[in-house]
Amino acid sequence: MTDLLQPHAIGQDLVRRDGELKVRGTATYAYETPVEHPAYAHPVQATIARGRVTAMDTAAAEALDGVLAVLTPFNAERLADASDAEYAVLQGQDVGFRGQLIGVVVAETSELAREVADGIAVRYDEQPHDAELSADRPDLYAPEQVNAGHETDTAEGDVAAAMAAAEVTLERTYSTAMYHNNPLEPHATTALWEPAGDGFLTLWDSTQGVHPDRAAVCQVFGLDQEQVRVVCPYVGGGFGSKGLPHANVMLTALAARALPGRPVKLALTRQQMFVLAGYRTPTIQRMQLAADSRGRLSAIAIDVVEQTSKVKEFAEQTGVPTRMMYASPSRRSTHRLAALDVPIPSWMRAPGECPGMFGPEVAMDELAEELDIDPIELRVRNEPEVDPETGKPWSSRNLVRCLREGAERFGWSGPRAHRDGDWLVGTGVASSVYPTMRQATSTANLRYEDGRYVAEIGAADLGTGAWTILPQITADALGVDVADVDVRIGDTRYPVASVAGGSSGTNTWGSALVVAAREFRTKFGADPRDGDEASGDVDQAAQDDTHSPYAFGAQFVEARVNADTGEIRVPRLLGVFGVGRVVNPRTARSQLIGGMTMGLSMALHETSAWDPRIGQVANHDLAEYHITVNADVGEIEAHWIDEHDPYVNVMGSKGIGEIGIVGTAAAVVNAVHSATGVRVRDLPVTLDKLLPGLP
Amino acid sequence: MKPFAYARPGDVAEAVRDVVAEPNAVFLAGGTNLVDHLRLGVARPDLVVDVRTLTSREVTDLPDGGLRLGAASTNSQVAADPRVRERWPVLAQALLAGATGQLRNMATTGGNPLQRTRCVYFQDVTTPCNKREPGSGCSAVGGYTRYHAVLGTPAVLPDPAAPESCIATHPSDMAVALAVLDARVQVLGPNGERTIPFTELHRLPGDDPSRDTVLEHGELITAIDLPALPAGTRSAYRKVRDRASYAFALVSVAAVVPPDGELRLALGGVAHKPWRATRAEEVLRGQQLTEDAVRAAIAAELADAQPQPGIDSGNGFKIPLVARTVLATVRGLLPEEQS
Structure with a gap:
């Protein structure tokens, strides 16, 4: 304490x-760093999803006026450490996914670099690729652990027995789409190697951490920390995609090494960000709930199927929030992965909790409907006294206060659905959660x-x-x-x-x-x-291991569905959060409503339309990959309760960057259901899924 | 970006001559679509001829009560014109449903109808596309078809490898309104001037999906004329999309109800061209505009509609969506006693 x-x-x-x-x-910003006489790099990318590069015709490109360097797997220097396959750029001829980096052109202008890179003829030995996720693939496997060091599977009690004995059971499968982080500022780097000495590299890089960025670059290039400086005063958004460097950073450093003394700039195009900068895996979530007639859970289980890349494993911890959210004697969570010929998934705002609170929070709404219990009351009845996963007391848990205060502010009581002219109106609620962490x-x-x-x-x-x-x-x-x-x-x-x-x-x-x-x-x-x-x-600061630290919240949504066309609009979104002490209400509110807006976006608009035939996101730009815009957001409110938590840290703060996106999509789906009677279990909720159920 | 020459000739006649002289030349107006395509490598011209300052920016009254929109008038300007708002509201509404304020400030009357499809495969030079690269095949068939055509396509599912296959849609909102208004396109070309009915400007893929319109190389749109509508005519544009702004139509409907009740109807987001629903109009001719009659008429229009399977369940939803949207739009235009 x-x-x-x-x-x-x-x-x-x-x-x-x-x-x-x-x-x-x-x-x-990184790409705008004022440097003397910069050169510009543009990647060459594989146009097959699996196989081997057998030849690249670069002679004409190299001879062009203004072209400074053309690097390929056939002439690039060997890196000191190629053990991380994502970072081992141009170290081999194998292609593991469409869009993989297979070369880079450095030229006097960015236009020339791009034109030349796009014009290089590549010969491949193409192999059949496998890029389609499904829950019934025979090759699903259990990873050793899932992201952030969580256990892959957990089990307590006997879910099957509880399901067989319960008064009410619910078994449903939910799915979330593939999403791309898409910060406004693209991933961009300016790299400069000192021309003399043992080698000193300066990177102006758009990153969520200059030191982790430096550590990765030092590892790959075999450099001491003193030999690399990373500078990044401002970042135009990251949402996890700049949490660790991606292959583009290594490629820029490699390209600049070919031109010592000359700064080299590389900014990914928006299309390249759909391949090289990570993404959230699609998830398939099979939920089981067992309850008595009063809604007290006797079992809760989530079995998750999701994807990773054959090139490098990333296992989203989707099942993790189910382990601690509600009280239940029997519980199970599992994660199974399909390793595919696809780009490498990675962190995206609230990995685990964001997709992992979709299935459970819609399932709770379905259970409430089945039992004819108010969905807030159902959650209150399953409030655990201690963390069900660890048995530790909570450092502070104010989910019920958030639900109650939110209900009051939103005007939850009374009928949830009505018709207003051409519009079917309904309301929905869901819980939010995010662990409180300190590095x-x-x-x-x-x-x-x-x-x-x-x-x-x-x-x-x-x-x-x-x-x-x-x-x-x-x-x-x-x-x-x-x-x-x-x-x-x-x-x-x-x-x-x-x-x-x-x-x-x-x-x-x-x-x-x-x-x-x-x-x-x-x-x-x-x-x-x-x-x-x-x-x-930080390791000199007080540390508490005896409590379970989490932030909680509740989100409320009013959804309107056009009775003719099925168009969905959300005029009201309200969240109440218990996030410890808020350091700055202005920036905190911005973080929370930003997260909620991103959750709304996940609910209604965002989906990376995956074309398994070619192994690529089909809608890979911001004109076609839709992100919620201002016109989609009506009234949006974020509130927080006055929460005193003496266990988390000396500021009493819990972290607010991610909890806003957790639960929003479920609240939207629950509101759309109350408006229309149609239960959509696969995100995003779009009008085509509602049309068959409309009057 | 492929290097290209840029020319800004002194007048339209010179612009036409410049383009005619260079087989791989294009006109540049607002640039809202062409500049993207230059960057993406979708358009690879050797010569770009800038006509923005050469054609008229004016919107002028025609002697017969119609209106002439100079080719360089902007989408914002036309949408805000009091005459358009009052007498051709379907056009003002369509313009305001398109793109964003910034884009509408740049986009022009002459350029907007000539914007190219938003088919994601057309815009990606690493995938086959008969429209971009004739004979290479169609990646959209069996792919991401949410924004693709259900009308004007072959009765059987197209063969992705066939050189004529194309299920792209025309993305313009403005063009759907111009189609329902029977606008006339004024064109200057190497052989002089001609007038093309707007409904005949765009073509179906036929055996050459690379051609969006009937314009010949070097032909330049100089103005678009709106014929007068009878006093008391009501019109509306209804665009259906997932996102409330800055999204292309899943489907759209432009409807005009003159005092005599002879419904005129055009559809967007459903075909390679702005789709004038002539079959539905024919069915309704001489009939009372009741909901049942409209329902039957749109059913006739959609009788040959062909859903395209694909990613995320394809685009079959467009067929009921068109019917529902037409009904809702027409209902809003009927006099109180009928609706």
Whole structure:
């Protein structure tokens, strides 16, 4: 148990410190880094989904005026470590998925590099590919573990016996689509190798973590950390896709190595982001619920089937939230993967929880309907006193408060469905959850400089607000005005920091900053001299292993369905969250409604239309891959309860980057069902799925 | 991007001569579609002839009560024109249903009807496409067909390998309204001027899917004329899409009900061209516009509709969706006592 920081700056809705730079267009992003005489790189990509490159005709390209280098598997240098197949660019002739990098052209202009890259003739030995996920494939396998180190399968009690004995049972299969992160700023890198010496590489890269980025590059190129600097002050969104570097970063570094002293720039096109930057696997979720007539669960089970790439395994932890969400004596969760000739899936905002709270939260709605119990009441009746998975007490769990307060604010009571002219109107609810995490590594350095407190930490601001809220935390830890504090982030010249992922950034970096601030005060007192300096590590901060830390929430949706066309519009979306203490209400609200909007997008619009015949996303640009736009969002509200959690960290914060996207899609499906009577179990909910059930 | 020459001639006659002289030349107006295609490699011209400042930007009254839209008038401008809003609301509504404010500020009257299909395979140069590369085959057949045609396609499922196969749709909203309004296209070409009825501007794939329209190389649209509608005519455009803005139509309906009750109907998102529903119009001729009559008429129009199977259950949903959307649109145009 920790005494939380006394909030002074914390809790203030300060404007973004980087806001004006961004509005004026002067914040420098990776591709825009001003460098001397840059060259431009464009990848060559495989146009088959499986096979082998047997020849590439590059002679004409190399002879062209303005072309500086053409690298292929046949002439590229050997990397120091090719053990990670995603990073082993141009190290072999095998093709594992369509769009895989098989070359790069560096030229004086980006237009020339692209034209030349697209014109290189490639000969293949093409093999039949296998790129279609289904739940009945004979080759599904259980991975050793799933993402974030979770167990693949868990079981407690006897689900089958409970299902056989229960008064009411529900068995349903749900599915979520393939999704691509699609941050506004594409994955982009400017790379420069010093022309002399042992080799020094500077990367201006769009990343969620300069230090993890550097570690991966050092591994692949066999460099010491001192030989690489990664700089990234601003990120135009990442949503997990910039959490770890992808092959494009290694390709840019490789291309720049062919031109020492010459900065080389490479930005992925939107189409390339649908191949090279990770994505969320489609999931198939078979749910089983058993309950008594009052709705008390006796069994809950989820069996997940999803995909990975044969090139590199990524196993989304979709079944994980079912393990802890509701009380039930018998429980089971399993994950099975199909390894396919497809691009490599990876992190996308709330991996695990986001898809994994779709099936269960729609199933709970179906059970409530079956039992004729209010869906909020059903959830309340299954509230666990301790974490069902670990048996530990909760650090704080306020799901019921969120549901109750949300119901009050939304106007939940009364009939849920009515008709308004041509529109069928209904409401729906679902729960949200996200684990509260803190990473093991991060260090902050704090110095007194010209009358100001300056902290340095290699943290990242993805547009989330780190530039603004880290000074708030530091100011309260020092007991000074926030206006007297600067926090510098986004450069490996600053002390090591963990990735901005798992909603752990504020929890981790904030903890290190507080340790550094306290160390500073201990060493130098309240009246420091210029140049006084102290540092702090997150591992020096108080740690609690005796409680189960999670954030919870409840989301409410009003859906309107056109009775003629089946068009779905969502005029109201309201969430109430228990996320610990909120550091900055302005940036927090932005994170929460951003997550909810992305959840709405997942419910109604987003789907990567996978063409298994060619092994490619067919709708691979933002004109055809639809993301919810302003016109689709009516009233959207995010609220939070006043939650005091002394176990999570000294700020009392739980992390807010991801919980907003969790549960939204289920709430939308539940609202559409209440409006129309049609239960859609496969995302997205689109009008074609409603038409057969309309009046 | 493939290098190309850029020309900005002094007048339209010179522009036509420039394009005629270079077999691989194209006209550039608003550029909202062509510039994307230059980047993607879908369009690979040797010469781009910029006509934006050469044709008229004016919207002018015609002596017979109609309206002439200069080819360079923008979509925003035409949609905001009080005469269009009052007398041809179906056109104003169609324009505002298309694209975004920024795009409508650039897109022109002459260019909009000539935008090319949004078929994802047409736009991806790594996949076969008979429209982009004649004879290479059609990737859309059996693929991602959600935005593809159900009308004007062969009665049997097309063979993806056949050189004539194409199930693309025309994406323009404006064009559907122009089709229902019996607009006339003024064209200048190497052989002088000619007028093409708008409903005859676009073609079905036939044996050459690479050709979207009947325009010959070097022919330039200089204006589009809207014929006058009888006083008391009502019209509307209804676009159905998953996303509320900035999305192409799944299906769309343009309907005109003159005082004599002779319904005029055009459909978007269903065919290689803006689809004038002449069969439905024929069935309704001389009949009272009741819901039952409209239902029967649209059933006749859709009798030969061919759903295309494919990813995510294909596009068979369009057939009931068209019927429902037509009914809803016409219902909104009927006088109170009939609806």
